[in-house]
Amino acid sequence: MKRRSALAIAVATLASVCAYLLTASGHADEKSAPAYVTEMPAGYRDWKVVSVAHEAGKLNSIGFVLGNDIAIKAYREGKLPFPDGAIIAAVHYSHVPSDENNKAFGDKQSFVPGVATNIQFEVKDSKKYAATGGWGFGHFSANGKPADATFMQTCFPCHKPAAATDLIYTHYAP
């Protein structure tokens, strides 16, 4: 872990230096900051299902993960890394009990989506998002407002441990 941390610091330092040099040499400032997704991809609610997930604890979330046709094809063929153009969307809601379902089951067991909480995207573009493993990350509140740059810096480090599956945690549910 220490060696990896040292390497990470070295890489980060090098990246910062490079970014500074690029800016100083007249390149646009935007090259120094990792790019992320600031507009929700159109039509995502019509995409096919990759899987679902339930996050207990503080998140208390239930949601579904969708993929555009390029992403779904790659998932089904087990193709890694995902090709450019693949987009994965995670649509999250609060995890709430369903009184209606519980009555039908005769037991307090059923949980369904409550209020919409956020929508997250991963957009594969190996050139545009080269600094973050080829994926552009996006996080939007339920009303479509994108998260700020500080928040967005947390996405890539959290996905890095999933390197074996091209930084994607969600597996396809057959």
Add this chain to the structure above:
Amino acid sequence: MKRRSALAIAVATLASVCAYLLTASGHADEKSAPAYVTEMPAGYRDWKVVSVAHEAGKLNSIGFVLGNDIAIKAYREGKLPFPDGAIIAAVHYSHVPSDENNKAFGDKQSFVPGVATNIQFEVKDSKKYAATGGWGFGHFSANGKPADATFMQTCFPCHKPAAATDLIYTHYAP
């Protein structure tokens, strides 16, 4: 409840008598048994998402609910009852912890689909399935084997309390 039970028994008795008379008068036996879905609708895994659900307790299930284009259109337009041709599929898996996700979150909070358990369908055909509220119910094990007639008799009674939403419990997750 007592009045409803008495009514239910009366209706069931009447139905049995009618079924007997139909059989006795030369009609096919199949008319006496409620029809249900015995073949999985093709292509359902490509349909759009209606919602997701988590059943705790004995079921210990997580899954997604899909709709064909007719069903999704009706859901989005709030159109009830669902028109003939609408099909809704509920794809269920065991609800298992994800060690991989938990490591990333740093907490034991994440649950994902484990083994596929069953797939349930509701097919709207107001004539064919008139005896069960216009819906043909289907239940298949993960390997595609349909449930037997005894099991299938439990579907309609359980869905009857959802009369206000045309016997469908799952609400559309926007």
